[in-house]
Amino acid sequence: MREPNFILEQKHSDHAEAMEIRSTNMEKKELLTEIEMRAIDHEVSLVPYKKAAVIEALKIVQKQRRWISDASIDAIANYLEMSAAEVDSVATFYNLIFRKPVGKHVILLCDSISCYVMGYGKIYQALQRQLNIQFGQTTKDDLFTLLPNVCLGCCDHAPAMMIDEDLFEDVKEDQLEKILETYK
Amino acid sequence: MEQPLTKNIITGKTLSLKEYEQAGGYAALRKVLKNNAPQEVQQMVKDSGLKGRGGAGFSTGIKWSFVPMDEDARHPKYLICNADEMEPGTFKDRLLLEGNPHQLLEGMILAAYAIKADISYVFLRWAYRKAAEIMEKSISDAYAAGYLGKNILGTGWNLEMYLHTGVGRYICGEETALLNALEGKRATPRAKPPFPQVSGLYGKPTIVNNVETLCCLPHIINNGAAWFKSLSASEDSGTKLYGVSGKVKRPGVWELPLGTTMREIIEEYAGGMANGYRLKGVLPGGASTDFLTEQHLDIKMDYASVAAAGSRLGTGTMIIMDDATCPIGFVHNLQHFFAQESCGWCTPCREGLPWVEKILLGLEKGKGSTEDIELLQMHTQYLGPGNTYCALAPGAMEPLQSALKYFKDDFVEHIEKHKCPYEV
């Protein structure tokens, strides 16, 4: 497996027993859903080459499946006529493409400078206590994954965090319980 | 005091197309499309003295002038709005995106016209979900109103516009890395030359401008270069969105004449330091600018003055370091960010920044030595401009080198006491 980092740029390494064959057309089993394909088709229509839509395709598939599995990589690769390596090269570069499973809700806690000054550390500690997980981990009930994130662009309301697509500003420790409750 | 960019913005509200038009929106576009050739628009912007608000402060008009404009120039040409805003401590573009989207769109359409672009993109960072919704809607409204698409306002000129939301990575804000990201590739920066103006997105002529830069354009067209110059309180033209974050009474962002003093911004607009805190240092324009200190409070916040004080205006959003915050911890946080966000392409950045981060962590925990200081100094020298592939690492070195200068005592104290004196 590649060097452990946060789960963002990682994936499971299944060390599949590799067959000693050289072939160009390996059969790909995993398929994209109709919804995914239609959305990807639209993105493809806007770019000069199919593969230029790969980031959009990753976003589309992640939206449907929470994260990008090896099988999803293969499916996207197949659909965009790319190799799995090429898709994964892009997928593992960007930190918001999840190459390992994440919980139902992803908490992105800003750990950049303004939030640092304004005490994101306390929020992190509180989250650790309440969820019993650290950065890069997912709660046992698969509900929350906690990740650090770079500046969310609301430094005048630090500390800040995002849960899925919702932004929380001026976060106080004692509000956390209530906030988390709404996602349960 | 005129605040052309923000005057119609009401916190928490978004100006609709209709409201924007009622406030005089899209008049500049109508005027230009009717009366001016693209090169004339370029000239107006050049005359206005507008400098890029994305951080580097390069003249917008001159930047445009490198785009090939002759008949056989390669098409499609692209105009890209850089709305990646991921520099820590920076939160100015968000206000413009969420508050007055059509001002930005009009600016983009004007810029696209000036370089005869065929396709334009808004490259928006992922975290700006609300802005994404707003932009999505505004773009479709602009299409419906005939400001975008085929035969714009009956002139026969076509412009398509798309919104692209990113999937993370600060480096995407670097304009050439941004191009790779838009092409669906790893966002490593590109070699310059060739500059994007000649070989940009998909190898075609391309201009990348910051949100704030583009928002200035309708006003320049409407009111002229002289007016734009007159807005400023310094050599530079126009207003600037200044922001303050950290332990001040009223953190926020304000549009003020370029060249307003740092003291005025911090003390009057941000209400001064929060109770019980003293100002120890300021990063005047985002995480990748040099520290300034109390002694600099009276400098004008314009490109030249901040440079003369040994820093950069950058994005104009200040981060305040108070006296209760450990400068080593502060700089360590910044270096952690930069090390994490290095794209991994060039050696000094990829290998140097993690080393710096580790040294700072050691120092912060009281495990440092004087050799560590030398190593940090070495890095500030060798990760300087020109030594790395892009400006990320040199930017990272700015707060470090100035911290070593202004907060040397803190470093020494950490080493001598074998612990962090700020720890309670």
Next chain:
Amino acid sequence: MFIHIDNKTYTVKAGKNLLEACLTLDLDLPYFCWHPAMGSVGACRQCAVKVYKDENDMKGRLVMSCMETVTEGLRLSIEDKTAKAFREQVIEWLMTNHPHDCPVCDEGGACHLQDMTVMTGHDYRRYNYKKRTYTNQYLGPLINHEMNRCIQCYRCVRYYRDYAGGDDLNVFAAHNHVYFGREKDGVLQSPFSGNLSEVCPTGVFTDKTLKEHYTRKWDLTMAPSVCNHCSVGCNTIAAERYGQLRCMLNRYNGDVNGYFLCDRGRFGYEFVNSENRIKQALIRSRTNEAATESEIMEHVQSLISMSKVVGIGSPRASLESNFALMQLVGKENFYQGISEDEAHLNRLVVEMLRSGCVHSVSLKEIEQADAVLIIGEDIWNTAPMMALAVRQAVVKTAASQASQEIKIPVWLDSAIKELAQEEKGFLATLTIATSPIDDIATHSWHAAPDDLARLGFAIASYLQPGKIVNTDFSEALLDKAKKIGDALKKAKNPVVITGTSCYNDNVIKAAFDVAVALNTGERKTSFSCVMTECNSMGLAMMGSPSFSVANENIKTNGHATAVILENDVYKHIPSANADEFFNSCDHVIVLDALHNATTEKAQVLLPAATFADGDGTLVNNEGRAQRFFQVIPNTTSQVQESWRWLKKLQTLKLHTLNGHALHPDDLLREMETALPQFEGITNVSPKHDFTIHGEKIPREPHRYSGRTAILANKNVSEPKPFNDGDSPLSFTMEGYKGTPPSGVVPFFWSPGWNSVQSVNKYQEETNGALRGGNPGLQLFKNKSDARDLFFNDVPESFVVAKDRWLLLPKYDALGSGELSSYTAALKTLSPQPFASMSTGSLQALNAKDGDMLQIVDAGIMYGSLPVKADENVCDGVVLVTAGLRESMGMSWGTRVQIKK
């Protein structure tokens, strides 16, 4: 133009970058991400120098030398303190995570990273934190992976993906976690993967087959060699230790293979060490079959003086050996050891190239072509390095056009790629089935050989209307012809490639006609015809009749003794015919290196040398004669070059030359006289007595170790080094230390440059010729009295016949070689034998995918093969995996029956 480096003035060539300029001037400047074949990307920051505005500028500016173009009067400094310190610092950074495992690293001693570390003077570690570590991947049997050693120069991905077009290796993750490998563990899919071991500047990607019998580079005995595996003739370095061939390395030849080899060439060497080698002369049906040299000579002598003797030559034996056989048996009794069908095609190719109507193209020239047309040959599989050259042509044409537009130098690699994007130069592939090279083709069309030929003639006819008489082409065909013709017309340096593997002379004639029709005025057209074996061209040029003729002769006249030279007859003709031949012979004498079906038939068997244990000359498909040299010293076994056996026999027969040494030089001189088409062949390399300052050229580097101990188990006093006497090379570490003549460079090494990167010290300029000119001699000189040659043989369209299937070979880049099949690693990768047919054909046969089919040809039954449906095979054709035991002797290109 002039530039000033550290206040000295030098003349350099315009257009180069500063790094290239410095290296060409023999100045040492460290680098990693730059590669001469792949250009500059500016990633590693290792090649930093100072550049000054003018002589008054004392401060200067640090720049990456690989990214700056030389300009007139430019002032730069390599020695500047800051520049030096920065370069040292870059190494320190790269070393922060490097495991320093040189003692157990396969690259150690030939490592660019080691060299550059020493060059910059970095020697003290200041980073004392934990190193980053990675897990390695299984990448197949050829390449080993050790990621912790990576210094992130990105060369591997740039080579594998951008240069060679592979898509299963890439870079993953970001910042200091970047990882180079596959998406999952698994076999690297590119047949050019072996070059990773030379492209990687450290020990991340190494030769796994070398690991099986590892030797440090400095402990290898090395000799210049030529690849035996296809007709392209790439230059290699063969490397030996303890009497075993240990590995093959690239040997730069600016006209042929440049910096790279294909995997068949690099890894297919192991047959030399095979158990199956013939080491002992045998006289069969004696109580004691093993014979001494004098016994065997006497025995053979008596056999050949008893009856008429015929000599069967070989397309994989050297010119020397073929000629020695011809001398022994007499010109009229010498036959090419190949079928009449193949000999006919080869004769045609010789005639074409000899006519001088078109230019016989080198690989280097193919790389520079601006349009390529391939008719009838799957070069990806039959001549892999030619496919790699075509890929460069296609990718670089677009790039160089683009770079002219915005005036950026072609070596500015990433900028060029970003500019050119997916744009490609023109390539049309007209072949019988799909090939991986189709991926980069503008047009691909798959049809039966006669139809391919018809399209070829149609193109020629479109290019020069009226030249072809018989033109009943369909509209559809004319439309294709027009499209391709128009693109070719636009080119300045078009290349037409064809080959013999369709077993169809019309295909070759059509390709030739296109080339001739294109060759007008400003345009210089080049032509290339791929052949089957490493010396097919040399043998064909000798102009002898085919094996089929020999067979007929023996059948009618009887009572002959056959001397068979390094040739498995069963490979070329149906086994029944071969059996018949052997039955008609009184005696069969075989010289070969490996046991095979023919050696089974030998009453007398002589152990022949391979390319590794002997010297010889091969002629590649271009007509380039190239010399290879012995690398395994032979002190004990009877193994010797076939030409030496044959020459000794001739001596016995003629009772001349007694006691005189035999040199290939003498043999070649006689050959020049007897066969004037080989004029100049004696000059392919320096003569055997060539020395520099009285010194021979050592096959061993001066760092060679253990010499005194190597044979200590046998004798404690060090034996005298083996002396082959045939070449200017010696089997020692002593000798001339400077740069040898380009044809006899046994290894690349220069002080401070222990890795393959040292090749830059041997070149006249970056990517240029080796100093003194690239080795090899082009035998087809375009004569001024060029004879007009043009063919008018447009065949009828191919007709599908239900009971008469057209049988054609399907080659595989790794698995179709007789010799590479002895390499365990390659064998695991080579395909299982199968037949492929279109679904339509299968329906007509009432068969389905996976069924076992039997091929029947003129009453001869071949073994059963599973059949695969392949939409890209045209109706009426059956493709069968070639080069495997199951398909030996099939009469390719004929119509056969198929039974379920």
